[in-house]
Amino acid sequence: MSYRSTSIKSKWVKTKWLLKNANIRKYVPYTLLFNRSNLSIMLSRYSTVYFKPTGGTGGFNINRIKKLGNGYQVQHNAKKNRYATLDALYGQLKKRAKGGSYLLQKGIQLATANGRPFDIRVMVQKSNNGVWKSTAIFTKVGMPGKVATNYHQGGDLGYFNKTLSKAGFSKTSSERKEKDLKKLGKSVGQIFDKHSSGFRELGLDVALDNKGNAWILEVNTRPQFYPLKHMKDKSMYRSIMAYAKQYGRKK
Ligand SMILES: Nc1ncnc2c1ncn2[C@@H]1O[C@H](COP(=O)(O)OP(=O)(O)O)[C@@H](O)[C@H]1O
Numbered sequence: 415m416s417y418r419s420t421s422i423k424s425k426w427v428k429t430k431w432l433l434k435n436a437n438i439r440k441y442v443p444y445t446l447l448f449n450r451s452n453l454s455i456m457l458s459r460y461s462t463v464y465f466k467p468t469g470g471t472g473g474f475n476i477n478r479i480k481k482l483g484n485g486y487q488v489q490h491n492a493k494k495n496r497y498a499t500l501d502a503l504y505g506q507l508k509k510r511a512k513g514g515s516y517l518l519q520k521g522i523q524l525a526t527a528n529g530r531p532f533d534i535r536v537m538v539q540k541s542n543n544g545v546w547k548s549t550a551i552f553t554k555v556g557m558p559g560k561v562a563t564n565y566h567q568g569g570d571l572g573y574f575n576k577t578l579s580k581a582g583f584s585k586t587s588s589e590r591k592e593k594d595l596k597k598l599g600k601s602v603g604q605i606f607d608k609h610s611s612g613f614r615e616l617g618l619d620v621a622l623d624n625k626g627n628a629w630i631l632e633v634n635t636r637p638q639f640y641p642l643k644h645m646k647d648k649s650m651y652r653s654i655m656a657y658a659k660q661y662g663r664k665k
């Protein structure tokens with residue numbers, strides 16, 4: 415892509431930046447690099463663990479590991495497999511990693527809207543005078559039975575307040591959440607600036623758990639805009655594009 419905004423592919427690098435900040439750390443689910451001993455640590459702490467490529471995107475190759483009474487279940491897309499021992503599980507994950515780097519992350523039980531799990535995208539952009547702003551917030555409502563909510567995995571984009579209302583949030587608490595998450599987006603922009611120069615846009619993937627707590631699943635440095643074009647209300651797309659033009663991004 416030809417426009418000017420720094421891109422960092424490694425989710426591990428970006429997660430470590432967030433963890434270094436005392437105010438933001440609490441929003442980051444516990445994350446470790448995939449290896450045999452970290453797999454054992456993660457599964458002794460959490461009943462659900464996500465296994466995802468360090469350089470992945472689009473919700474591809476996202477696996478959810480669940481501890482069962484007798485063994486482990488791994489789900490990729492809608493397909494579930496069971497492994498009796500930690501060694502069998504490790505062998506299978508190693509095979510799926512195909513030599514690439516993967517992360518293990520505490521699984522967040524996503525809040526649901528009409529029974530469908532969703533997470534949130536907070537779009538953050540920096541204007542020419544260097545000020546970060548959360549320019550859009552919307553939800554990604556996952557296809558039932560799938561592990562990832564991404565648009566590329568059949569997820570639907572939703573309006574923030576509408577989705578939260580379906581999830582049982584009152585108007586007041588939904589507006590409060592929107593404000594908090596936009597503030598979080600701005601803080602993440604400022605943190606990224608301390609580690610590298612040239613960032614103009616970021617897309618935070620934020621999960622809400624069943625208590626309504628926010629968790630940053632990842633920070634995208636090349637967030638996609640075009641799915642927003644398909645929403646009935648084009649105002650979010652327009653305001654994002656107005657900012658994007660300032661750094662030469664055209665679509
Ligand atoms: N720790 C997690 N807990 C719950 N769901 C997760 C977790 N990590 C990823 N997911 C689900 O998988 C999707 C894709 O994961 P993400 O880390 O955003 O990678 P990608 O770069 O492929 O979008 C998320 O939007 C979310 O629906």
Ligand SMILES: [Mg+2]
Binds near residue numbers: 472473619632
């Ligand atoms: Mg994502």
